[in-house]
Structure formats: C-alpha cells, structure tokens
Amino acid sequence: MITAGVDVGSLxxxxxxxxxxxxxxxxxxxxxxxxxxxxxxxxSRALEVAGLCLDDIDACISTxxxxxxxxxxxxxxxxxxxxxxGAYWCDASIRTIVDIGGQDCKAIxxxxxxxxxxxxxxxxxxxxxxxxxxxxxxALGVELEALGPLSFQTETPLKIVNRCSVxxxxxxxxxxxxxxxxxxxxxxxxxxxxxxAFALAxxxxxxxxFTVTGGVAKNVGVIRSLETLFETEVIKLPVDPQIxxxxxxxxxxxxxxxxxxxxx
Amino acid sequence: xxxTIGIDLGLAMVKGVAMSDGKLMAQALEPAGAQPxxxxxxxxxxxxxxxxxxxxxxxxxxxxxxxxxxxALEFEPTLGSxxxxxxxxxxxxxxxxxxxxxxxxxxxxxxxxxxKGRPKRYELSDxxxxxxxxxxxxxxxALELDVQSLAExxxxxxxxVVISAQCSVxxxxxxxxxANTGAQVSNIVNGVNYSIAQRVATIAMRVEAxxxLVICGGVAKNTEVVRYxxxxxxxxxxAYDIDPQLICAVGAALEVA
Numbered sequence: 001m002i003t004a005g006v007d008v009g010s011l012x013x014x015x016x017x018x019x020x021x022x023x024x025x026x027x028x029x030x031x032x033x034x035x036x037x038x039x040x041x042x043x044s045r046a047l048e049v050a051g052l053c054l055d056d057i058d059a060c061i062s063t064x065x066x067x068x069x070x071x072x073x074x075x076x077x078x079x080x081x082x083x084x085x086g087a088y089w090c091d092a093s094i095r096t097i098v099d100i101g102g103q104d105c106k107a108i109x110x111x112x113x114x115x116x117x118x119x120x121x122x123x124x125x126x127x128x129x130x131x132x133x134x135x136x137x138x139a140l141g142v143e144l145e146a147l148g149p150l151s152f153q154t155e156t157p158l159k160i161v162n163r164c165s166v167x168x169x170x171x172x173x174x175x176x177x178x179x180x181x182x183x184x185x186x187x188x189x190x191x192x193x194x195x196x197a198f199a200l201a202x203x204x205x206x207x208x209x210f211t212v213t214g215g216v217a218k219n220v221g222v223i224r225s226l227e228t229l230f231e232t233e234v235i236k237l238p239v240d241p242q243i244x245x246x247x248x249x250x251x252x253x254x255x256x257x258x259x260x261x262x263x264x
Numbered sequence: 265x266x267x268t269i270g271i272d273l274g275l276a277m278v279k280g281v282a283m284s285d286g287k288l289m290a291q292a293l294e295p296a297g298a299q300p301x302x303x304x305x306x307x308x309x310x311x312x313x314x315x316x317x318x319x320x321x322x323x324x325x326x327x328x329x330x331x332x333x334x335x336a337l338e339f340e341p342t343l344g345s346x347x348x349x350x351x352x353x354x355x356x357x358x359x360x361x362x363x364x365x366x367x368x369x370x371x372x373x374x375x376x377x378x379x380k381g382r383p384k385r386y387e388l389s390d391x392x393x394x395x396x397x398x399x400x401x402x403x404x405x406a407l408e409l410d411v412q413s414l415a416e417x418x419x420x421x422x423x424x425v426v427i428s429a430q431c432s433v434x435x436x437x438x439x440x441x442x443a444n445t446g447a448q449v450s451n452i453v454n455g456v457n458y459s460i461a462q463r464v465a466t467i468a469m470r471v472e473a474x475x476x477l478v479i480c481g482g483v484a485k486n487t488e489v490v491r492y493x494x495x496x497x498x499x500x501x502x503a504y505d506i507d508p509q510l511i512c513a514v515g516a517a518l519e520v521a
Contacts, residue, residue: 033444058266104436125392126433136434166393166402166432167370170275174334177298 001257004046004057005249006039006073008066011102011130012215012244013038015046017057018254020227026243035066041074059256060077061249065103078253079245080108080119087211087249088114090237095208098197098226099244100216102130107201120200127164128196130215133222135165136189139172139194140182150186151221157187165227190221198229209235217241265317267376268324270516271307271341272349273300273331276369276397276482279509280307282315283517291510301335308339324520328512330370344516347375347383354398354478355381355514357504363473365464365493366512372464376471380509387470395430395463397483403456406436410418414453414479415488421454430463454488461492468497477501484508 007014013031017024025046032038034229039062054072057099062073063082070076075185079099087097088110097108104123111117126132137144151157158180168189175185193216210232216222218241223234239247267289271280280292292307292314299333304327312318319339327341328349336351350373354364366373397411404411418435425447429435439452460483479501483489484506494500506514 103437124429124434125431131433162391164392164432166398167275167391170370173298 001058002052002056003250003252003253004043004060004256005082005246005251006043006060006062006070006254007079007243007245007249008035008038008070009064009065009077009245012242013042013064013066014243015042015249016243016246017046017050018250021254023239023247024052026240026247027145028240028242036069036071038066040072042218043185061256063245063249074209074253075256077249078176079202080106080121081116082245082252083213084108084110084116084246084248085114085251086244086246087213089236089247089251090239090244091209091211091235093209094235096201096206096210098201098212098213099214100128100130100197100222103130105197105200106187107204109196109204110208116231120204122196122200124154127163127168128193128200130170132165133189133193133219135169136172138188139169140176142182142186143216147186148190148219148221150183151190151224153183154181154187156184157191158184160188160192170208187221190219191225192226193219193222194229197226206230211235211237213237213241213244215242265315265320266323266516267315267317267321268521269308269311269322269326270349270513270518270520271304271325271327272513272516273304273327273329273335274368275330277509278303278307279513280311281302281510281513281517282311282317283514283521284315286518286521293506293507294507296331300331301337304335305338318488320456323369326516326520328516342520344519346512347373347386349512349515349519350480351375351377351381351383351515352518353511353513354480354517356481357506357511358476358478358502360476361478361502362476363468363471364478364480364511365468365473367395367397367464367479367481367489369401369482371434372396372467374468374471374473385471387467389463389467394430394435395460395467398508399432399435400456400460400483400486402432402436403439406440407443407452409449409453410517412485414457415486417450418453418457418488421448423448423451423454424458425451425455427455427459434455435459457488458492461489461496464489464493465496468493473497473499475499478504478511480508480511482509
C-alpha cells in the first residue's frame, strides 16, 4: 500500500509518501501563491524522489491551512489529528505534542493509539508562532537558523517584555540601541517563544512522552527552554519535525485505504 | 517669564509643549527613533528656544509616555501618569470633555473624566498592536502607501473589504493576499480604517464613552478612522485647534503648573 500526505501551511508546504509503513519520501518547499500550486509542486517533488507517479498512490490526505480543494487529495483532515498521528508514528510513547508552525501554535494530547484526546490552539495572534521568530531574527540581523544556538552561548538571556510581535520587534531594536548583546537578546527571544507555548498547554494533561513539531522545533534554544518549562525531555524525532503534519496525513491515509478496501 | 514644560515620549514620536498660564507657548514634535532620551533632550531645548526662555524660566517639567520611565532624561523631569496627562490635556482642549480616547502608535487609551477633570476609569489596548498607529503604518507600508494618505485613499473607495485578522502580523499577510487576488487598494484601505475604528470603539465602550468626546493621538489625524469611530459610538467628537498628538504633552505641562 502506498499513501501520501500533503500539508500546506502558511509559510511552507510538505509532502510525505509512505509505502507499507515505510517512509519513501519527504519534501518541504516554501509556499507558492496558491495552496493548489504549493501542493502540486511539493507532491511532484516527493513523487520524483520516490520514483513514483500520482497513479501509484492508493490514497492521499491533505491537511494544514491550505488543505481545501487540493485536486489530488481523497480527503482533507485537520492538522491537529495529523500532527498527533505523525508524532505517534515516530515514537509510540508520545502523548503530548507542541506544534509551532508559521502562523499558529498548538498543544495536542493523544491516547495510547495516537488518536486525539485534547488540544489548544493559538491562531489569532502571531506571538508564539514561527512568524514571531522570523520578525525578531530579522530585527536582530541574525539568520533564523542561527537564532536557536544563541541560547547556548549565554547564561543570562534578556527578558522580552512585549508579547505582541510588533512591539517585541521594537523592543529588540531598543535593546540593540542600548548596546545589549545580540546573544542575550536572541536567547531571551527563544525563551519568550517557549513560554508562549508552555502557557498555551496549561490545563492539558501532559503526561507521557513529549515532543515538539513544526518548523520552530528546529530551534534548539526554544527546545531547551521548553524542556526546562515542561520539566521533561523533548523526544527527538527521527525525521524532520516540519514534515510531521504531512506524515500524519499519510498515516491516516493508510486507514482510509483499509476502511475502503484495497483498490485492486 | 514662568513656563512649564510637558514632554510625551511615545513609541513613534516625542512630543513637547511649553505652557504659560494655560497658554501654549511653543511646541516640538520629533520622531522618537531608537534613542528617545536624546530626542527628548533636543525637544526640551527647542521649546526653550521657541519660547525665548532659558532653563531658569522653567518652573516645572513633566515627562510622560511609554519611554519616560525607561530612559534617563538629562533635564530631570517629574514623571507623570499617561492617563492623568491624557485626562488633563483633553480637558484643556475641551472644558467639558467627559471622555478622551488617545490612539497612539503603540497603545489605545480610553479614559472617563470626572467633573473635576481627573481620570475616573480607563481602559488600554492590552499590549497588542491591533488598533494602534503602528497597525496603520504596517498596513500602509504593505500597500506601498504613505500612512498620511490612508484617510484620503480610503474615503475614495467604493466598497469596504473586511479585514478578518486582528493581529497586525496576520492582517498584513491578509491584505497582501487580498491585493494579490485583485481587491482594489482603496477598498482595502477603507477596510483597514474601519477595522482600526472597530478596535478602538470596543476599548472606548468599556469606559462608556460619552459626550463631550476628545479623540487624540497620531491616528486622530486620520479623518476616516475618526469618522468611523464616531459612527460606531454614535458620538460626534469635539473639534479643537492644536495638533492631536500634543494633547498628552499639554496635560503633562499643566500637571506641573
């Protein structure tokens, strides 16, 4: 059985192809002007890597912000279920997932089968999303990828007072003008980011294995701060944390095929 | 000569006035930049020069605004509450002001003023840029327009596009994609002006805004925002004849008189 998942987010789009439970291909692109274009581009790349064509796919599920009207998807599903399922597929001990994407942040809990139990989500405010990090790293003049490691270069991160991304950007500029170090500001930004996600998860039963998905999971500084706040280790995923939504969609597509019976 | 000086250190602008016997003697308005303390010092000097006074003529000086507490100011002003200065300044602009709404670059403030001219109740925009002047600036720059032109461009619209995002960051992406998918810029701007007015109105309603209403702050210069705000609140704001950005600085100068 060959299934696929495609996750069209606000900043990036991912496609994953699974063959009998094994990962054949996973591709990530920056989004194109339309979700349909993003989905076809990223899917053709994944198909090329897997050496397959669209007809070889038994079922495909789309997810993410741009999941509707994807021409080659059999079904669309919420990214909440997909992230839960994708993380659980990677490590069955995982029960809590914090997903920090380009324009939202979610805290998700799943049961012993990887099915959704509960979730909380912020999609109204850019604070605590990947956009926040993008804005601040630009203000700091640091590459987004270089922001995370700054947390390991200082013991004294600066406190970022403003929650709003727009004002935090100003705050960053003022701190720079006051002669504060980029390292301490950057470390403070990572910490502020982790605090937003931690506050979001408040009230959820967060026992069991804990992991972080989405683009921001690549920021090692945010991960370290989350470990401190949640008082537990973040389980390191064997795949790129940005593909988890698409991976979960591909896993759920297996169920779709099973429930409808094999095509042949 | 006996002068008092009020300086309001905002996020975008530093505003200063020199007053004598309740009369405006001089005013200064400078972009705050990244070093507001330096700019405030410059404004202080400008105010002295423009009123033909020396430091010895200054009886009192008060600083207020976001950065007043944050930076060390050479002229050692008294620190004034933003709400107190707003109420005082609004009462100066209109002797019967019962509500003042200040739409600044960073924060929206609404205050109910007691008959004696003191703040009775106030509400703030909760540390979020939505509804603020900064929101307008971001939208203007996304549409490649000058922020000062938003009222004119919006007023010429034939329709009003609904801006659904409240967050400035998301609203910026929203209007860019609206523009890319063919929405007319004037209609988008009209929607932006309206969305700011809506945000400000909710804050004003929380203090039960009533006549006479003074609207001030940089965004008060956007006549479309003011028109929509007045429509939503069903209150016509009072007209006054100084720059609306100066009201809090006036209040500060009066507080130390």
